[in-house]
Amino acid sequence: MIKFLVELNRYAVIIPKIIVYGKQKLLYNDLDGFYTMSEKCLLDQWRDMAYDRNLSKEQLESFWGKYFTIETSIYEQLLDDPDTEVKGTVKELAEKYGQDVMTMVGFLDGINDSLKTPNPIETMDEDTEVSLGFDKEKLYKNMVDARADWLYELPQWEKIFDENTRKRLYKEQKNSGTIRKEKKIGRNDPCPCGSGKKYKKCCGRNA
Numbered sequence: 001m002i003k004f005l006v007e008l009n010r011y012a013v014i015i016p017k018i019i020v021y022g023k024q025k026l027l028y029n030d031l032d033g034f035y036t037m038s039e040k041c042l043l044d045q046w047r048d049m050a051y052d053r054n055l056s057k058e059q060l061e062s063f064w065g066k067y068f069t070i071e072t073s074i075y076e077q078l079l080d081d082p083d084t085e086v087k088g089t090v091k092e093l094a095e096k097y098g099q100d101v102m103t104m105v106g107f108l109d110g111i112n113d114s115l116k117t118p119n120p121i122e123t124m125d126e127d128t129e130v131s132l133g134f135d136k137e138k139l140y141k142n143m144v145d146a147r148a149d150w151l152y153e154l155p156q157w158e159k160i161f162d163e164n165t166r167k168r169l170y171k172e173q174k175n176s177g178t179i180r181k182e183k184k185i186g187r188n189d190p191c192p193c194g195s196g197k198k199y200k201k202c203c204g205r206n207a
Contacts, residue, residue, distance in 0.1 A: 042090070043121050046105040067106060070099060072150060074107055078132060079156035085133035091126040101126050114139035136160055141173040 040048070050063065074097050078086065088096065094104035105121075108130060112118050119130040140161065143152035157166060 041123060042101070042105045042125060043109060046102055046109060049102065050106060067103065068150070070097075070103060071107055071110065072154070073097070074099075075151055076154060076156060078134070079154060079160065082134075082136060082156075082160055085131055087129065087131045087133075089127050089129055090124060093130065093132070094126075111139070114142045137169060140166070140169050144170050144173040 050067075052060075055063070077097070086093070086096075090104055090108065091101055093108075094101045097104070097107075099107075105124075108119055108121055108124075111132065111134065112121050114134050115131065116133045116135050117131060120128065124130065140152055140157065152166075152170075161169065
């Protein structure tokens with residue numbers, strides 16, 4: 001992703017050959033004088049920050065605790081009016097919910113698998129048009145799958161699905177992750193290939 005900056009004095013602190021622009025690094029191009037953004041897209045920058053192995057356990061807990069509070073607030077607003085598709089650029093949605101762009105990128109990353117039409121999160125920048133139009137059942141199930149009880153137990157869900165429906169969706173999602181062991185074939189059992197021979201004298205000969 002390449003982006004040209006016009007008002008450098010407003011946004012950048014110049015260091016020899018490297019410019020710091022928010023949380024992003026910009027490189028100076030000697031040939032044409034433009035400042036070009038680093039190759040990392042917003043999503044990679046968010047993930048580098050959110051899963052930084054250099055942070056202590058306390059720092060990570062603090063980071064995610066604040067993020068989950070913000071995430072819950074945005075979901076409360078979306079679920080209050082579930083049939084209205086919220087759309088806009090990444091920057092516009094960040095402003096709508098009173099957040100910085102990077103936090104909005106994190107939210108878009110988290111909700112993407114629950115959307116009716118996924119956003120291009122791997123390539124988006126702050127001016128990319130995105131949508132928060134979500135599939136209700138898919139979102140509920142994904143919250144269950146993530147074990148995010150503070151999200152799938154939000155009171156707003158009670159107006160979207162009745163209790164029986166919520167129980168059904170919960171059960172369906174839990175069952176979808178159940179690992180069932182296949183029945184082991186005994187050496188003297190009939191071979192499953194249908195030959196009529198014992199397993200040990202057929203497909204299981206070299207087992």
